[in-house]
Amino acid sequence: MVLELHVWGPAFELPxxxxxxxxxxxxxxxxxxxxxxxxxxxxxPCVSPLGELxxxxxxxxxxxxxxxxxxxxxxxxxxxxxxxxxxxxxxxADKAALTAFIISRxxxxxxxxxxxxxxxxxxxxxxxxxxILTWPNSWTIPHRLREQAKKRSEHLGxxxxxxxTAQEEEDKKENLGLTAHIPKSxxxxxxxxxxxxxxxxxxxxxxxxxVTDDFFDPLSEMLGEKPSLLGGPxxxxxxxxxxxxxxxxxxxxxxxxxxxxxxxxxxxLDEWARRQIAEPFGTPSSKSPSxxxxxxxxxxxxxxxxxxxxxxxxxxxxxxxYFSGSEIWYLHATDRGRYREKHLQLARLQRRREIYVDIxxxxxxxxxxxxxxxxxxxxxLPRWSRPTPSQTRFGEAGALLGLG
Numbered sequence: 001m002v003l004e005l006h007v008w009g010p011a012f013e014l015p016x017x018x019x020x021x022x023x024x025x026x027x028x029x030x031x032x033x034x035x036x037x038x039x040x041x042x043x044x045p046c047v048s049p050l051g052e053l054x055x056x057x058x059x060x061x062x063x064x065x066x067x068x069x070x071x072x073x074x075x076x077x078x079x080x081x082x083x084x085x086x087x088x089x090x091x092x093a094d095k096a097a098l099t100a101f102i103i104s105r106x107x108x109x110x111x112x113x114x115x116x117x118x119x120x121x122x123x124x125x126x127x128x129x130x131x132i133l134t135w136p137n138s139w140t141i142p143h144r145l146r147e148q149a150k151k152r153s154e155h156l157g158x159x160x161x162x163x164x165t166a167q168e169e170e171d172k173k174e175n176l177g178l179t180a181h182i183p184k185s186x187x188x189x190x191x192x193x194x195x196x197x198x199x200x201x202x203x204x205x206x207x208x209x210x211v212t213d214d215f216f217d218p219l220s221e222m223l224g225e226k227p228s229l230l231g232g233p234x235x236x237x238x239x240x241x242x243x244x245x246x247x248x249x250x251x252x253x254x255x256x257x258x259x260x261x262x263x264x265x266x267x268x269l270d271e272w273a274r275r276q277i278a279e280p281f282g283t284p285s286s287k288s289p290s291x292x293x294x295x296x297x298x299x300x301x302x303x304x305x306x307x308x309x310x311x312x313x314x315x316x317x318x319x320x321x322y323f324s325g326s327e328i329w330y331l332h333a334t335d336r337g338r339y340r341e342k343h344l345q346l347a348r349l350q351r352r353r354e355i356y357v358d359i360x361x362x363x364x365x366x367x368x369x370x371x372x373x374x375x376x377x378x379x380x381l382p383r384w385s386r387p388t389p390s391q392t393r394f395g396e397a398g399a400l401l402g403l404g
Contacts, residue, residue: 001058001059002035002036002037002038003028003032003036003037003038003056003057003058004037004038004040004056004057004058004294005024005025005028005037005038005039005040005054005055005056005057005069006040006041006042006044006047006048006053006054006055006056006057007021007024007025007039007040007041007042007043007053007054008021008041008042008043008053008054008132009041009042009043009131009132009133010041010132011128011129011131011132011251012124012128012247012250012251012252013250013281013282014246014247014250014277014281015039015041015281015291016041017125017128017129017132017247018053018054018247019106019107019110019243019244019246019247020054020065020066020240020243021053021054021243022242022243022246022247022281023066023239023240023242023243023244024054024056024066024069024070024239024243025039025054025243025280025291026239026242026243026276026280027066027069027070027073027083027236027239028073029280029290029291030083030234030239031073031080031081031082031083032081034290034292035292037292038292038293038294039291039292039293039294040294040295040296041132041293041296042055042296043132043133043134043137044134044137048062048064049062050062050063050064051064052064052065054066054069056069056072056073058072058076066240066243067099070082070083070236083233083234083235083236083239084235084236086232086233087230087232087235091230091231094230095230095235095236095237098222098229098230098237098241099236099237099240101218102219102237102240102241102244103240105214105215106215106241106244107152107244108152108153108155108156108211109153109211109212109215109248109258110244110247110248110258111149111150111152111153112149112153112156112158112211113248113251113253113255113256113257113258114149114247114251114253115145115146115149115150116146116149116150116153116158117253117255119254119255120253120254120255121146123253123254124251124252124253124254125142126142129141129142129145130142156207156211157207158207158208158211208257209261212257212258212261212262213261213265216261216262216265216266216269217266219241219266219269220266220268220269223268223269223272224268225268229241238276241273242273242276242277245262245269245270245273245276245277246273246277246281248262249262249263249270249273249274249277250277
């Protein structure tokens, strides 16, 4: 059975715009034969019931997320597809700690660089997403990804990189004062990231340097002069670190403070990451054809309508909370049995989601049909009017005198 790996599509001369997708690609390429798997740039989380990318399809079983995928490969292969099988107990503990560190510290940095920074987002990230997304996802997904990135990185205290939000807050403050009476044509124009940072440039620059050093310093120290972060052959932590470092190096951004810091302060780590990337992903000047790409299946019109309605339902306050894949419980079975039981739960959840979509579709269709019938006069609504008063028993004189 050929495994299918569904990922966010290519961007910035890399196979994917997502760090964990890049890490999963590296992992599968390191432990599987070329004929055993295919790479599908779906760029659509709805491709699987889990609603998440990267997602691995093995027959009728879906597994999503980098850590879940490598755990699944280890379980079904009896250790054959486990890059960590040669690690000793201490290295296994170091690997677990390093993996948690990379995800918790590296993802917020990428969020700041690619999504929170308004200039970087509008000039680089947003066009890259537009190139890999199809309608209607091209309308909804970029905004949703940016909002998620803002929430993940807000604890770093660098929300001022988001010029759009900062400008809106300034406008609210100005509207409360005398500037509300100044014509818009005479007000100060929107500022760039550099302009906003310039108000307190030293403090913000210090904060940026601090959060980047918090991520790069431990990795540089752990790497040292070794060929990998833990020493020895490539392991899952190396793949994960390479995925994040690749998205910090390759994109040519207007504000490339991540790549500048990596290149100038952490030269050894920068060179190691470039070597890790060069063979599987190719250099910027020459792309490597070593990945088993497979084209996406064209979507039908019903599928497009279904995705559009799913997006509408997911944004509703009440139904949206019941419409996610977060209600899958952890199962204690082993090997494929655990994943198949989980897949059955996903199938039941998917059927429930389809019921919601069908109900909403039927409601809209019925409302549209009734409106059309009323508009064309085919269907007439009953008109209620006050009954005309009957002739009173006192005749016209009684009516004149107000007698009932």
